[in-house]
Amino acid sequence: MRMWLLPIFLLLEMALFAVVSGNPLPGSATYWQSYFGDLLAHSAPILLLGFAMTLVLMTGGIDLSVGSMVALIACVMSSFQGGTHFWWTALPVGLLLGLTLGLVNGVLIARFDVPPIIATLGTMIFYRGLCFVLMGDLEKSPFVDVPGYEWFGTFSGAVVLTAILFLAGGQYFLRSRWRREILMIGGNRIAARYAAIPVERRLIQTYVLVGLLAFVAALAFTARNSSVSASSLSGLELQVIVAVVLGGTRVQGGSGSLLGTFFGVLLIAVLDEGLRGAAIWGAKNLPFKISHLEYVLLGLLLLAGVWASNKMKGRATE
Amino acid sequence: MSAMFSRMTRPTRRRLLFLAAANLCLAGCIAFLLKEGASFANVLQRTFPEIAPICLAGFALTGIIYAGGIDLSIASVITLAGTIFGVAATRWGFPPWAAFITCAGAAWLLMTLNGWIISISRFPALIVTLAGLPLYRGLALVAADTGVPNFSGNITVPGAAYHFPGNSIPGLILGIGFIAALLLENYGRHPRLWLALGNSEEACRLLGLSPARILRNAFSVGGLFLGLAALVYVTRVQSIEPARMALGFELQVIAAVILGGTNIFGGEGSYLGTFLGALFLYLTSQVLVYAGASPYIQEAITGGIILAVIGVDCALHRRAKLMEELA
Numbered sequence: 001m002r003m004w005l006l007p008i009f010l011l012l013e014m015a016l017f018a019v020v021s022g023n024p025l026p027g028s029a030t031y032w033q034s035y036f037g038d039l040l041a042h043s044a045p046i047l048l049l050g051f052a053m054t055l056v057l058m059t060g061g062i063d064l065s066v067g068s069m070v071a072l073i074a075c076v077m078s079s080f081q082g083g084t085h086f087w088w089t090a091l092p093v094g095l096l097l098g099l100t101l102g103l104v105n106g107v108l109i110a111r112f113d114v115p116p117i118i119a120t121l122g123t124m125i126f127y128r129g130l131c132f133v134l135m136g137d138l139e140k141s142p143f144v145d146v147p148g149y150e151w152f153g154t155f156s157g158a159v160v161l162t163a164i165l166f167l168a169g170g171q172y173f174l175r176s177r178w179r180r181e182i183l184m185i186g187g188n189r190i191a192a193r194y195a196a197i198p199v200e201r202r203l204i205q206t207y208v209l210v211g212l213l214a215f216v217a218a219l220a221f222t223a224r225n226s227s228v229s230a231s232s233l234s235g236l237e238l239q240v241i242v243a244v245v246l247g248g249t250r251v252q253g254g255s256g257s258l259l260g261t262f263f264g265v266l267l268i269a270v271l272d273e274g275l276r277g278a279a280i281w282g283a284k285n286l287p288f289k290i291s292h293l294e295y296v297l298l299g300l301l302l303l304a305g306v307w308a309s310n311k312m313k314g315r316a317t318e
Numbered sequence: 319m320s321a322m323f324s325r326m327t328r329p330t331r332r333r334l335l336f337l338a339a340a341n342l343c344l345a346g347c348i349a350f351l352l353k354e355g356a357s358f359a360n361v362l363q364r365t366f367p368e369i370a371p372i373c374l375a376g377f378a379l380t381g382i383i384y385a386g387g388i389d390l391s392i393a394s395v396i397t398l399a400g401t402i403f404g405v406a407a408t409r410w411g412f413p414p415w416a417a418f419i420t421c422a423g424a425a426w427l428l429m430t431l432n433g434w435i436i437s438i439s440r441f442p443a444l445i446v447t448l449a450g451l452p453l454y455r456g457l458a459l460v461a462a463d464t465g466v467p468n469f470s471g472n473i474t475v476p477g478a479a480y481h482f483p484g485n486s487i488p489g490l491i492l493g494i495g496f497i498a499a500l501l502l503e504n505y506g507r508h509p510r511l512w513l514a515l516g517n518s519e520e521a522c523r524l525l526g527l528s529p530a531r532i533l534r535n536a537f538s539v540g541g542l543f544l545g546l547a548a549l550v551y552v553t554r555v556q557s558i559e560p561a562r563m564a565l566g567f568e569l570q571v572i573a574a575v576i577l578g579g580t581n582i583f584g585g586e587g588s589y590l591g592t593f594l595g596a597l598f599l600y601l602t603s604q605v606l607v608y609a610g611a612s613p614y615i616q617e618a619i620t621g622g623i624i625l626a627v628i629g630v631d632c633a634l635h636r637r638a639k640l641m642e643e644l645a
Contacts, residue, residue: 111633112629113633114629117448121568122621126625129618133614292456292460295456295457299452299453302448306441
C-alpha cells in the first residue's frame with residue numbers, strides 16, 4: 001500500500017468520528033494533548049505487538065497467540081506481592097516467561113514444522129487455559145502498590161517505550177542483514193535455504209522476539225489497567241493482525257514496513273475509540289449497539305487490507 | 319469396505335489402527351475409574367450425542383482440508399446460524415421445522431460463501447476465514463441486537479419442540495452424517511477430486527480440472543455437514559449467546575480432524591479417522607473427569623494434548639516435506 005495514503009485515511013477517519021461523536025477536530029493544541037496522548041498510551045500494547053507481528057508476517061508466518069501471551073505474562077506477574085521488590089522478582093520472571101512462551105511457538109513452528117496458524121491457534125487456547133488454571137475467576141492488582149510502575153502506562157512511558165523500540169530497534173532493523181534474511185524466508189523459503197540462511201534459527205529468533213515484546217506489552221497494559229484477570233485481552237490478536245495488514249504488510253510474507261504498522265495501529269485505535277465515543281449517536285440512529293459493529297469492521301478491514309496489499313504487489317511485479 | 323482401506327495411504331491406515339486401539343484403552347480406563355453404581359452402558363450411550371457437533375463439523379472440515387484449504391470461521395458460522403435460528407424462532411414465529419431448515423441453511427450458505435470468496439479473491443483460505451471469524455460473530459451480535467427487542471446478551475428459545483434435534487436425536491443425526499460421509503468417501507467422485515487438488519494444484523490444472531471449482535465444491539459439500547453440526551449444536555444449548563457461543567470450537571474440530579490422520583497440508587486423510595479422532599478427544603476428557611481433575615486444569619490438559627498430537631503429526635510429515643522442497 002502506498003505509505004502516504006495511510007495518514008490521509010487516518011485524518012479522514014478522525015474527521016468522521018469527530019462529526020459522529022462530537023470529538024474536537026485535529027488541529028487545536030488541547031486536541032493533541034488529551035485525545036491523541038490518551039490514544040497513544042492506550043494503544044501502546046497493540047503498537048508493540050504490531051511491530052512483533054510485522055516481523056512474523058514478513059517471514060510468512062502469523063502469531064495468533066499474542067493476546068493470550070500478554071495475558072499469561074500479566075497473570076503470572078500479578079501473582080507476586082506488590083512493593084519495591086516487585087521490580088526484581090516479578091519482572092525478571094515475566095521476561096523469562098515471555099521468552100519461553102515465544103520459544104515454544106518458535107520450536108513448534110520451526111522444528112516441528114507445524115503451520116504457524118495452527119501452532120499459534122493451539123498455543124492461544126493453551127496459554128489462555130493456563131491463565132484460568134492460575135487465576136480462576138479472580139482479578140488481581142498488585143501493580144498499584146509498586147512504586148514507579150504506573151509510569152509505563154502514562155503518555156510519556158508509552159512514548160518512550162515505543163520510541164526506543166521504533167527508533168533504535170527500527171533503525172538497526174532497517175539496515176540489518178537480519179531483516180533481509182527474514183524477508184527472504186518469507187518470500188521464498190527454499191531459496192533462502194539454498195542461500196545458506198539458517199531458516200530455523202531465524203524463525204525461532206523471530207518468535208522469541210515476539211515473546212519479548214509481549215512482555216513489554218504486558219508492562220504497558222498492566223500499568224495502565226492496574227488489574228488483570230484470566231480473560232483480559234482476548235481478541236487482541238485480531239486487532240493486531242488487522243492493524244499490521246492495513247499497514248501494508250503482506251500476509252503471504254516477503255514484504256512489510258514498521259512505519260505502515262504504526263499508522264495501521266493508529267487507524268485501529270481511532271476506530272476503537274471512535275466507536276466507543278459514538279455510543280450515544282448509535283443508540284439514537286441505529287437499531288443495534290454500535291460497539292458490535294467493531295467485529296464486523298475488523299473482519300472487513302482485514303479483507304480490504306489483504307486486497308490492497310495484493311493489488312499493490314501485483315502492480316509492482318507487472 | 320476393503321476398497322476404502324486400500325485407497326488410503328499407509329500412514330492413514332496406521333493412524334486409524336492407533337486410534338482404534340487408543341479409544342479402546344481409554345474406554346477401558348473409564349470402566350476402571352467408574353464409581354460404584356454407575357453403569358458403563360450409560361457412559362457409552364451419552365458418548366455419541368456428546369461428540370455429534372464436533373464430529374459433524376469435523377466431516378465438514380475434512381473435505382476442505384483434503385483440498386488444501388481450511389476454515390477457521392466455523393465457530394462463528396455456527397454462532398451466526400444459531401442467532402438467525404433464535405430470531406426466527408422467537409421473533410418471526412417460525413414453526414420448529416422451518417427454524418431448523420433456516421439454521422442449517424444459513425450455515426451451509428455461509429460456508430459456500432467462504433468458498434466463493436476464497437476462489438474468486440485467491441487469498442489464502444486461512445486469511446479469508448480468519449477475517450470471517452470476527453465478521454460473522456459481529457454480524458450475529460448485530461442480528462441479535464436488531465432482531466430481538468431488549469436483547470440482553472442471550473436469546474432464550476422456549477418450547478421443547480425447538481430443542482428436538484439437539485436433545486432427542488443427536489445420535490441419530492450423527493449416524494446419518496457418518497453414513498453419508500462414508501458413502502461419499504467410498505463411492506463419491508468429489509472427495510477424489512479434493513484429494514487430487516490437495517496433492518497438486520498444478521497437476522489438477524494440467525488434467526483440465528478447474529482448481530477453483532473443486533475448492534468451491536469442497537466448501538459447499540462441507541457446508542452440508544456444517545449445517546447438521548450447527549443444527550445439533552444450536553438446539554442443544556438452552557440459550558443462544560452470540561458473544562460467547564462456540565468460542566474455541568474450531569480448534570477442537572481441527573484437532574479431531576488432524577488427529578484422525580488427515581494431512582493438514584491436504585491430499586491425504588479419511589472421514590473415519592475424523593470420527594475416531596473426535597471420539598479420542600472426548601474419551602480423553604471423560605477420563606480426566608472420572609479421575610477427578612478440576613475443569614480449568616482439564617481444559618489446559620486437553621489443549622496440551624491437542625498441541626502435542628498436532629506437533630508430533632507435523633514432525634512426522636516433516637521429512638517428506640523437506641525432501642519435496644529440495645527435489
